[in-house]
Amino acid sequence: EPMNIVFTHHSSASNPFWQAVKKGFDDACEKIEANCQMIFTQTEGAIDQQAANMMAALARNPDALLTSIVDNNAFDEILQGAVDNGVITMAVNVDDTEGAAGNARQAFIGQGFVPAGYSLGKAMSEFFPAEGPIKAVVGISAPGQNWSEQRGAGVMQFLEEFKEANPDREVEIVRLDTGTDGAVVAERVGAYINANPDTTAYFDTGLWHAYVAQVLADRGIEPGKVLMGGFDIVAEVLQQMEAGYIQVQVDQQPYMQGFIPVMQAYLAHTVKLSPSDVDTGQGIVRAEDVPALWDLAKQGLR
Amino acid sequence: MKRLLKIYMEKPELAGIAFLVLLAIVFQVRSGGVFLNLQNLQGILGLLPEMALVAIGVTLLMICGEFDLSVGSVFALTPMTMAVLLEGGMPFIFAFSIGLCVALLIGFVNGYLTIQFNIPSFITTLGMLFVARSITVVISGGFPPLLPNGAIPKWLFTSYVGPGDLIRMSFVWFLAFAILIALLLSRTNFGNWVRATGGFLPAAQSMGIPTKRVKIATFMICSFLAGFAGSIQVMRLGAPLPSIGEGMELQAVAAAVIGGTALTGGIGTILGGIIGATLIRVIDNGLVLSQVDANWFKMALGALTVFAVILNAWLRKKAKSIKVETGK
Amino acid sequence: MKRLLKIYMEKPELAGIAFLVLLAIVFQVRSGGVFLNLQNLQGILGLLPEMALVAIGVTLLMICGEFDLSVGSVFALTPMTMAVLLEGGMPFIFAFSIGLCVALLIGFVNGYLTIQFNIPSFITTLGMLFVARSITVVISGGFPPLLPNGAIPKWLFTSYVGPGDLIRMSFVWFLAFAILIALLLSRTNFGNWVRATGGFLPAAQSMGIPTKRVKIATFMICSFLAGFAGSIQVMRLGAPLPSIGEGMELQAVAAAVIGGTALTGGIGTILGGIIGATLIRVIDNGLVLSQVDANWFKMALGALTVFAVILNAWLRKKAKSIKVETGK
Amino acid sequence: MTAPIIQVKNLHKWYSGVHALKGATLDFRPNETVGLVGDNGAGKSTLINILSGTQAPSEGEIYFEGRKVSFKGPRDAMDEGIETIYQYNSMVPTMSIARNMFIGREPIKYGIGGIGILDTKRMAEESVQAIADVDLHLRSPDALVGELSGGQRQGVAIARAMHFKSKVMILDEPTNHLAVKETRKVIGFVQSLKSLGITGIFISHNIHHVFECCDRIVAMARGEIVLDKPVGETNMDEILDVL
């Protein structure tokens, strides 16, 4: 009898990152001939919808439930219920910030938002000019939404530490509401950089800085003048990395995040091996890694 | 007989109920019997009050001839206010009341601006959508505060009750409000004023109805219900997320329209709005259970929504063409 | 003189322009002179056509008495269709045409369902919002295709032209469409029909206007413009994301209303819609330049939008109270 | 001569770009029925709209029973005892006849603060009675006003005004759309106002009707009052002449 596996998360179907996760998920399911379903939300970051989807899916009594845990409390009761019912339950992509202590889930596959933001900031700092003031802009794509706020917070956490570590340098941090529409982000950040040509770096909490790069290229601003970095890999991002506009990108290996938990669930279901945490990689991508990524990106593997 | 059928079929809510039954059967089959099992019904009925309360308010307001796009933001702001105050050590009853007062205040501002400057409520409340959401994020500082343990009387709002633990307390609240507002609309003079104000404003005015006050009151009721619904959701989830309720504005209007409320005002019933909200929730839940592929999910959702309204229109047309003198 | 002032002030577009000037001054000061510099204007004018084209279509449709909430999805679907075909090796001209035909088809379906079943276009197009978005995701397979290098005649759509490279070719297209549609509305019999259909449907029908065909045509024009605008954006950005245009439906309606279009139909001008769209973009841009913190950004956006409409209403009221016989 | 119940002094009304009322000065005495006649667009409806509070004058004063009043809305005028049948816009098409009859003045059982449960039984009964009083045959008080014929709708408006008769009764072209019998009823009603001690203002384009039921005739043209004479001192030809 095939396994029933359900994957719920907080993102909508038009998000390429989660489409890559879905691909990994579907491919893995095919391998083990499981009956699989990934449930997107209607609007990006709708945790209440995610909770509703989870409840509906659990009514079917699946063998395994995979989910992103983007809030420390919202899913506690539901997941506890699932675990009590013997459903194999794993966190994927994002975990409770308290880890295993904060939630009944059995394992976590992925990398949290805050650490991811932190490592983005850290990787980017290697490109910072050796001296002089630093003006960093953090684009909060969706104020109030967990994924965006936490990634932003991770970046800012690093920047604050950087500031403390370099008391002689002037470090300014600006938070902007940049939005989640490529054109709007490009226009807003473009306008900002235009008004503040001394901007050192722009951090996006999504992948919309690729469009900012377009605007800069359009204006004849040379690559590297404003450092840029963000999250997730899609074709445009790779293009702009090759062009030199984007220095650092965090890639959590979405395909792996879809694939691995299915395998773990399979093992847990068939031979009762208990699932364990998997770090899908710091996933920092730099320009030199791009050529190797092109093919994978085309196949939707990264 | 024919006459009863006709009167019955002309009620816009009826088509909704018929479609609901139809869907239940389809989903029950497609989901292999899961749709109507206890756990799933529990799930549906547990979530329904939140959506339905908002739909009730929006329906009432639409009957009064106005829009409220800010319900989703009020849905988030009220519980956030409450949570922030709770975190600061205030007792539940005060924190909750202040949260609801904020909702009332927003409703008042919506109504006041709309009426004082004679501008479309579409714009006032669209602006309020942004403003209230922004306040929510600002007071939360971007991160949801923790609800202190035990601060919330769960037994009063979210515990399971009833036979087989089928419903939550929130459902009881929802029923109470639904009955109250339905009676208000159909049985009181205030309800008459609401309907007249939305039906034909010049007539309502010239017959001496205090249309301005009626509109402001309706805006406040709508906002209050949205805030109450949001609070229930937050108590259920245990986390006051600043992003809840996004996109709710269109859903609530859709629920009202599916239930037969006219966008132009004057026509509609509270029951219709509730049925509309139920339909939306059932379609959503049923599609998940039917394992519709993620990429096609929205398509099915959109198509079924439109279909619900088409069926509604079609049934009424059929009803109208039954040739019986109803003596009306 | 007084008479001219009065006639002038009664035009709803005028308040928009006045507010625009006011905002420009404020932002120019607050941004330390950056707001009106060449590059920033380039940025505003480069993005404006996309938003404004959608607003034009929605304004026209609203004057005709209908809504279109699906513009955002069509905005994404048309270029996605084009991109998928281009990737498959089809020449630009065919791929682009097919993309636009898809937009027209969606407009037709919106109109047909609305009219055939006599249901509110709010619902039809809300359903279409989901359906078209779903199709976009499905045909892209979830991953945005890359536009093949050199496949797009950039000179025709997105290159800079004009003195100081101030505008893009897209602006020229936008102007052309704006003038065309504005003339269509104000100078042709078709425009007369659109206005009559939206102004008072029973009268339009009883005077023999083919209201059904007029509505369907208007739905198609609206969809077409949204698709065209989306294509321009994708050509400019070089990549068709399946998520572009989300939330555009409310913005476009807001633009129309800010520009003086009535939600009930019959009243409004194309110029008004354009000014509304410009205001929205300018507010957005100016707030960024003024370094408003992320959490407060939406608040400023919402408040300024409402203020624009209040000012508009206030100016017209003042104009009306000027006591001059205009001979009208 | 008794003191006037309503005094209008130098009333002006500007619509945007139109000077519709140009300094009307006029008295209405208690218990008198005044016929208001005039060309299309003369300003009759504008004048009575101001008296009934639906429009605000641009200039000028109104005295009611000697007190200066300024109506903020129709409610204020109603509270003073002015009841109006408007030329248009007085029915909500999406509501039933019974509800339309009582809009804004619903009989309530157990209410607080003016809000309470509707006494639907009484509403149905009284509206049936009121409609029968104007000789109108309607199917049921639950029919929607929007589904009535033109005359039936006008009939309901008349029935409502007759039911709520007050100190002053303003009728703006009440017989339009009405059939012969109903028209007779309305004329009869206007004639009876005197015996009920009600002041009447009757607007009509049918001079015969005006002469039949009014004590005094006021003619307007282009926003001004051009003639104001008791019925006995004028005749149809003079009236037709000034128009």
Next chain:
Amino acid sequence: MTAPIIQVKNLHKWYSGVHALKGATLDFRPNETVGLVGDNGAGKSTLINILSGTQAPSEGEIYFEGRKVSFKGPRDAMDEGIETIYQYNSMVPTMSIARNMFIGREPIKYGIGGIGILDTKRMAEESVQAIADVDLHLRSPDALVGELSGGQRQGVAIARAMHFKSKVMILDEPTNHLAVKETRKVIGFVQSLKSLGITGIFISHNIHHVFECCDRIVAMARGEIVLDKPVGETNMDEILDVL
């Protein structure tokens, strides 16, 4: 006797729950002016709405010049040469007088496929002329219809119909709201239809007017035709009796 231009056979109309027209059978002969009278709600407007294509009959047949026709909409009826003044609903309040005059029949310069540039100059001129023809004094053809007085609005509707006069002219209570002079104009117009070779259907509650300008009188009551006689063979009392 000439062949009828319009024949109506056993026409029924059901509104939801109301049987408004119960088998009306009636002929209209070319060049004849028929007066249609009847109580409020008798079904007069329903009958002529069916003839002018705004409503579909539930049952029954219509023949126009001997051919069986079934109008899908008002356009079809207009194309056959039936021009109607409706009791309500024939003006768009948010549009100007000139535009309202020509709605659906705009004169165009350089057009293709029926769509083209409006000839606004001609529209303004002709509408000024048409309005002057009914003795109406209006400020300008650019004024919005929604800002006109009741009578002015009705006058514009009349002017439009007179301007576009056709084979058959249907007038549903055209003199409502009109002042004395304009009313005379309308009566005169109806009388002149005969000499223009136009068939007329005139609905009014004013029996005097009907007798003044019609050749034949048809009375309706409760959805049925209860009397159909030439003017010469009946008199006012008989008519008032059957109503």
